[in-house]
Amino acid sequence: MKASRVRIQGISKRFGDLEVLRRIDLDIEPGKLVCLLGPSGCGKSTLLRILAGFEPPTEGTVSIGGRDVTTFPSKKRDIAMVFQNFALYPHMSVESNIAAPLVMSRLSFLRRQPLFRFFSPSAQKIRREIRERVVETASLLQIDKLLKRKPAQLSGGQKQRVAIGRAIIREPLLFLMDEPLSSLDAGLRTQMRGEIAALQKRLGITTIFVTHDQTEAMTMADQVVVMSGGVILQSGSPREIFEDPAHLSVAKFLGSPSINVLDGEISDGLLRVEGLSFRVSSGAADLLVKVGIRPEELLIGRTQPPDAPSWRGKIQRVENLGHEALVYLTIEEASAARLVARVASDFVADPIQPSDTIFVMPRASKLKVFKEDGRRHDIAVKQPPRSQQSVLQAAR
Numbered sequence: 001m002k003a004s005r006v007r008i009q010g011i012s013k014r015f016g017d018l019e020v021l022r023r024i025d026l027d028i029e030p031g032k033l034v035c036l037l038g039p040s041g042c043g044k045s046t047l048l049r050i051l052a053g054f055e056p057p058t059e060g061t062v063s064i065g066g067r068d069v070t071t072f073p074s075k076k077r078d079i080a081m082v083f084q085n086f087a088l089y090p091h092m093s094v095e096s097n098i099a100a101p102l103v104m105s106r107l108s109f110l111r112r113q114p115l116f117r118f119f120s121p122s123a124q125k126i127r128r129e130i131r132e133r134v135v136e137t138a139s140l141l142q143i144d145k146l147l148k149r150k151p152a153q154l155s156g157g158q159k160q161r162v163a164i165g166r167a168i169i170r171e172p173l174l175f176l177m178d179e180p181l182s183s184l185d186a187g188l189r190t191q192m193r194g195e196i197a198a199l200q201k202r203l204g205i206t207t208i209f210v211t212h213d214q215t216e217a218m219t220m221a222d223q224v225v226v227m228s229g230g231v232i233l234q235s236g237s238p239r240e241i242f243e244d245p246a247h248l249s250v251a252k253f254l255g256s257p258s259i260n261v262l263d264g265e266i267s268d269g270l271l272r273v274e275g276l277s278f279r280v281s282s283g284a285a286d287l288l289v290k291v292g293i294r295p296e297e298l299l300i301g302r303t304q305p306p307d308a309p310s311w312r313g314k315i316q317r318v319e320n321l322g323h324e325a326l327v328y329l330t331i332e333e334a335s336a337a338r339l340v341a342r343v344a345s346d347f348v349a350d351p352i353q354p355s356d357t358i359f360v361m362p363r364a365s366k367l368k369v370f371k372e373d374g375r376r377h378d379i380a381v382k383q384p385p386r387s388q389q390s391v392l393q394a395a396r
């Protein structure tokens with residue numbers, strides 16, 4: 001299989017006065033599975049359509065496999081696309097649907113006519129080769145028993161496999177998918193997530209797909225590109241963008257329940273958050289900030305930890321999910337600050353009363369600090385040394 005590099009440089013798109021994409025730069029390595037992730041209307045489908053050649057950019061260039069294809073029509077780009085609704089030909093069998101791209105590219109209009117088959121040995125040979133490829137592709141996708149059926153006789157997952165089969169049979173340079181799983185039910189979506197990712201690895205075709213589902217992005221992609229308002233906020237591995245978000249919007253978009261966000265302030269070398277103080281890297285300027293804490297990075301207990309800053313929390317609600325529990329609470333010191341903590345379900349095994357007071361300790365090194373404009377503030381946060389803690393706690 002061919003694996004090609006994709007390079008997007010300075011792409012902007014305007015529809016009249018509406019600027020939908022603003023100077024997008026993106027480099028995709030050959031053979032990677034890349035996800036464009038972002039809220040509705042952020043411009044992901046428009047970017048995919050520009051890559052596919054369905055929409056011209058207002059500015060910028062697209063290159064696929066080292067060729068500048070910006071002005072090429074879709075047909076000349078050697079790409080294949082799977083649409084949200086699969087777009088199968090309803091009157092044609094599964095076999096003919098999968099074969100369609102090869103039939104169109106390898107047989108002229110005349111040689112496609114039924115009568116021609118009987119008189120042209122070369123057309124017969126091509127037909128035989130195409131059939132072999134269809135069977136090979138169908139067995140790869142485990143739909144080889146369905147070749148004679150029409151799309152109306154298939155389940156959602158089977159239709160999707162046919163759509164994928166039709167896309168990969170030509171061995172395109174680039175494979176594009178627009179919300180490929182959104183029309184499947186939840187169980188099938190989980191199954192197809194794994195199957196598509198495994199198939200993509202086996203074939204090695206550079207693939208870009210669009211979704212607004214963070215689980216899909218995090219479980220399938222090698223590289224996740226988070227978009228918002230027509231710009232790329234961050235591009236990186238799923239782990240990178242989850243653990244090291246470059247922007248508060250990225251941090252909020254990933255993770256369920258969403259990251260806790262509290263107001264904070266850096267002054268005199270300390271980060272102060274709702275009454276707790278932490279040390280920050282030396283030389284950090286005084287600043288108002290937002291502090292993000294993932295629900296799994298809040299430790300909670302029934303007794304006050306002796307050697308780490310903690311809040312007193314009032315439990316509002318507990319959701320026991322079996323293997324873990326979500327504890328929703330407010331901070332006593334700042335009743336407006338609401339938090340959610342993800343804890344092992346043993347913690348809530350003893351009946352916990354909604355009004356019980358507990359202690360909530362954020363892991364200092366995991367605190368994510370953002371500037372007021374949402375961009376990440378690149379400072380390290382640490383626990384205050386033990387000797388300072390009693391002083392800081394007394395000063396609260």
Ligand SMILES: Nc1ncnc2c1ncn2[C@@H]1O[C@H](COP(=O)(O)OP(=O)(O)OP(=O)(O)O)[C@@H](O)[C@H]1O
Pocket residue numbers: 015018020038039040041042043044045046047212
């Ligand atoms: N042909 C068009 N003419 C005018 N505006 C358009 C056109 N196509 C898209 N838009 C606008 O561009 C913006 C981005 O649309 P796009 O479809 O790329 O978003 P998206 O992130 O894919 O959203 P969704 O997840 O809802 O599909 C939207 O505000 C949309 O209304």
